[in-house]
Amino acid sequence: MSIPILSILVFLPLAGCLLLLPAWNCRRLARPIALVVALTELTLALWLYASWKGLAVNPFPQGFLLLEDAPWIPAFGIRYTLALDGISLLMIMLTAIVFCVGLAVSWDSIKERTSLFLSMMLVMEAGIMGVFLALDLALFYLFWEMMLIPMFFLIGIWGHGRRLYSTLKFFLFTMSGSLLMLLAIIALHLLYAQQTGVSSFQLQELLKVQLPLETQLWLYAAFFLAFAIKFPLFPLHTWLPDAHTDAPTAGSVILAGLLLKTGSYALIRFGYPLFPQAAQMMTPLFYSLALIGIFYASLVAFAQQDMKRLIAYSSIGHMGYVAIGIAAWQPVALSGAIIQMANHGVTTAALFCMVGMLDERAHTREIAAFGGLWGKLPLWSFFFLLFAVTAMGVPGLNNFVGEFLILAGTIKSSPLVAVLAFCGIVFPLIYMVRLVQEVVFQKERQPLSLNDLNPREIGILAILALLDIWMGIHPAPLLEMLHVPVQLLTGGTP
């Protein structure tokens, strides 16, 4: 294929930043420009989705649908390698959707320094696209860190509450993991160079390296730490509630919808394939951290007074299921985990949007301040109920599909974990029912004069709701897309 469509996906948002420059002081002009860029990204992603079967006829090695490769820094052996398979395609679509949602939801709420905000959003979109597409470890690392800077500014400039504390905490937590991963990446590269005499950071090459178990464990530990912080796994999750709560709505949407997924994606793409034995050995630890996370985060979520914080903690719990699906490393559970990443991305993005909308109206997110919204904000309440029910994992909606596949896949290899995780499913039910009951149904506690959703907000939520329902009722096309890469990853034949 002659058009470097993957490079366009990565660099179009950066070009969009340049487009914003002439309209820097004109908010009316800047917002449509950014949205058009994000919509173009979405169109490209959907076009790739529409044509993936055609691309799969002549796949590149290792089942990649598209591959772009060029030398970049030969002095270090770093290449510019982007590749697309079913997993990254799903993540790309999620990224494109979540960014459109993020831009749309902050359309009116960001009144100060709008152009800077929009350019930060676009830079972050480029970084996240890069993370999901890069196949060269050094390039991957570059994007991995690049996406931190815009998020740092998003929380710090447009956030609320203790935003400075939260943004520094977020940055330092993620940096601490990734710096050690950088050392591990370099070490892996040197070991490969020692064994073959060629210097490369490409995943396909590095997979060939022979590692003694001890080395593998050390390197895997460094990778795992970086990914576990992003995931986030207990006890490395403490940055998440602060960052999510204090970020502006668009920031929370992107944090929960996408940034957490980069950790799980990278574990699937790099962690397990590069260090299979070490990953196998660490599975019990991974399982137990995931289970503790599910129980602990759900209990903490139950005690929250702030709606945004509650949803932030629920994210930790939901990502625990993704962790279990990955830890099982078995086709069904892994497909479930990947689907669940997309499900959680959509659902949590929607919940954060809704809390943001309520916050804009009532200027508070305290659960205790609300009550009886069903009568006053019927549309808002309808959507909130829908997304809350989705988060509980009710059949027919998308979270159920992911959780079901994860548990079905896990129960064969580790029945105990599956049973415990199954018990954990009850928790979202409890805290979400409490949330809905207190906010939507109970008697009104404070007289608040609120307007219901406007057409823009209805549009955003309707699209997300349709996605939830579609992925819940008919996940087959997505699972089909994941089938080949998942089989290849878990060592089966496609």
Next chain:
Amino acid sequence: MTAEQLLAIMPLLILAGGSVLLLLTGAVRPGGYLYGIAAACAAAALIWSIAMPADAVMPGLAITSFSRFFSVFLYGTGLVALLLAWEYNCRRGITGEEFPATLLFALTGMGAACAANNLVMLFIGLESFTFAFYIMVAIERRSEHGGEAGLKYLLNGTLSAALLSMGIALIYCSRGTLRLAELVAMQVIDPLFIAGSCLVLLGLAFKLSLVPAHLWTPDVYQGAPAPVTALLSTASKAASLAALLLFIPLVESWRGIHDIFWMLALLSFVSGNLAALLQRSIKRMLAWSSIAQMGYVALSLVAAPSGGRPAAVFYAVMYAAAGLATFGAVSLLSGDHDRDELEQYRGLGYRNPAAGAALAVALFSLAGIPPTAGFMAKFAIFAAALRSGETSLAIMAILTALVAVFFYLRVVVTLYMKSPEGQPDHAPPLSVAGMTALAIPTLTTLFLGIYPQPLLELLKRILP
């Protein structure tokens, strides 16, 4: 002297001649235009070094690709510092000829130091630019800190000069020659030679402000005018690094050199980063951070046998770009008094977007975050360190780098995330010279962060 030799040392002649010319014209008619002449001389020397790739050997000096690379690098740094000083000094009434003339003289010394082929010339080069800095650090007579800084730098610098000359004398006693090429050939280790080498290394450690020879740094950086600090923290260190790279081959066969650099590196990046964490003054913070950054350079010199030298020089180039941009932004944002307290930078990123952005990019580069040159530089030194098996040192370096991220980001937080309440003074608008002086290092930082290949290739070629 043949015509070829003359052509090869022409940049040095331009600079020295320009310095004398400035002193003469300045005596007749002082004024801001002298900075323009000085900038033109530095630019001429820079262009000559790039355009006339002529190797030549003469008594004391050897113009090689190594020296030409460093000349270009140092003259470029000097040019940016001149542009920074132009506006800053005119604002403060330092319009005499002494500043630009001294700066050109410093550049001459640096050019000589990195082209030296015997130890005496190395010493003369190093001391002549240090001498120029004694003047420039204390040039602002009204400043209450300037005199103190000047005296501190003078006392420490004299000590380092004494150590250097004593070391060179001991080496001469042991070997009977001062020519670098002959000294490299004699790799016999004897106590006298080791003692001399250690003294020379200690003297150079002073100039690079490596721990434990670093104590002058924070006071001098804080007290000196900001453009001088910009030059002192970048060009002076780069020239000293060039001298160090010329000297290291002499002692390479001695195992102790590895341990010395190991300790210097560890002490520098640990104490530099930890002390920077505690600073409230931005110049002191940058001073301690520069100590830490030099620790990373020393780390790559520990790994010199396995490709650490190109990494060290790449790191120095990155640091020079970042140092010029940070101290440059400080000098351009300062009015009659240097804007030194961190709190004075609240919300400045919006009131002065160009300077704020340059400062932020430079700080991200110092913190080693992509897509800036700092990331590539850290990548290069960690790769070199791991390749030579220094895993524990590399891990400690990366953990202290994490500490560094915090205090660099704290400045970015102040710039962009704190409201500028209670900050009545408006930052002066930037002049063309000031904009250029900020744009050059900032664009270099971004370019090297995205496409470092040409520089890496060049460094591999010129460094053994």
